Amino acid sequence: MSGGVNAAFLPWQGELLTQALELKKQQRLPHAVLIDSASDQDISAFVHYLSRLLLCDAPQKLSTCESCEACRMLQSGTYADFNYVTLEPNDKTNKLSKNIKIEQIRKLIHEVSLTARYTRLKIAAIYPAEAMNNSSANALLKTLEEPGAGVLLLLVTHNKGRIPITLRSRCQVWNIKAADKNQAMTWLANQDMEQDEAVRHLDYANGDPVLALNLMQQGYASLVDEFKSNFSRFIRGELSVAVLCKELRGFESPLLRRLINRILSAYCYQMSGANAEAGAEVPQDRATIQALLQLQQQAQHNLQVEENNLDLQLQLEDVLISLKQILTRRTV
Ligand SMILES: [Zn+2]
Structure with missing residues (x-):
């Protein structure tokens, strides 16, 4: 029940389930809960499981x-x-909509306002709740102010700060904590990941085990290795930006964004002298650091908005050319 990827819930989500069941037992469940997840990985399976557990x-x-x-x-x-x-797929493009639409919220409010069909709780969950636009949030507000009897509204988010304060203030907040190091390592071992691989991928994933597993399955480590060696050749002028980017073409956009962000962060970190090992040799050149930070911000913005893969390639080339200019200007 608690081990595999297809398990009902992940070990570090158990605490919240225990807390929810306890509140139900004591008949102290609130009408509205904001569930905030520390991880940005999909938790729709968890939301369904929590609901099923509370309805059982x-x-x-657990x-x-x-x-x-x-x-x-x-x-x-x-x-x-x-x-x-x-979020629902668009009828024509089949692409997932970026917003939860007002019609969806209206339908939900209608459902919630109907008399319960059974004697149990009536649960309505919205995920990701931060994808509600203003009009959706406003429509929901009235329901939050006067919830029907026996209704439990779950607003589920990865980013509590993006939920309007008017909604937030009417909800009890439940946190899904991040996995700690031991939980992460144990869980990855249960997914048959070797220990050194687990350490490496947890580092790539900032400690998030589910992301670490995803990154391994997508071959992120080989992308990093291959890019590193090609990138030094590119800096030395032995490889064109087109060839460098061509090698990246087979990888999914989120992986490429992650890679570029990581490279830029690593350079900023190194140049700022924060890296003790490099600190002695790397001149702390303010102009270079500033240029790097600026490029990082710009890249975060530009690479984020590019949905189209061809555009992403162009943006990538731009970022890499700028990075080369900054780095070679410094060493010349
Ligand atoms: Zn049951």
Whole structure:
């Protein structure tokens, strides 16, 4: 139940489940909860599991009984008192919408205002809640002010700060903590990741084990290695920017963004003298550091907005050319 990728929940999510079940037992569940996840990895499976656990008539520890009426109906997708609102694909392009639309929220409010069909809680979950636009948030506000009896509204987010304060202030906040080092290493070992690989990928993923696993499965380490050697040749003038970028073409945009951000951060860090090993030799050249920081900001912005892969390639070339200019200007 707690180990694999396909498990109902991840070990570091268990604490929140325990807390939620305890509140239910004591009949102290609030009407509205803001669930804030420290990780930016998808937690839709967790939201569904939490809902199923709260609706189950006879949960055993952190498991659903799978035999009560609620469990059976939830399994077959016919449970009417659970509503889940998320980003929907566009009819024409099939691309996932960037916003949760007002119509979706109106429909949810309508559902929530109907009399409960069963005697249990009525759960409505919105994920990612930060994707609601202003009009959606405003529409929801009234429901938060006067929630129906037995309604539990879950606003689920990776970024609490992006939820309007008017909504936030009406919710109890539940945090899903980040995995600690031990939990992360144990979990990755359970996914058959070698220890040194786990350490390396956790570093790439800033300590997030799910992201570390994703990065390994996408071959991020080989991308980093290959890029490093090509990049030094590019700096020495042995490789053109076009060839350098051509090598990157097979990788997904989020991986490339991550790589570029990491490289720029590493240079900023090194040049600022914060790196003790390099500190002695690297001149702390203010102009260079400033140019690097500026490039990093610009790259973060430009690479983020590029959805189209061809545009992303062009932006990448731009960033790498600028980086080369900054680095070679310094050493000349
Ligand atoms: Zn059950």
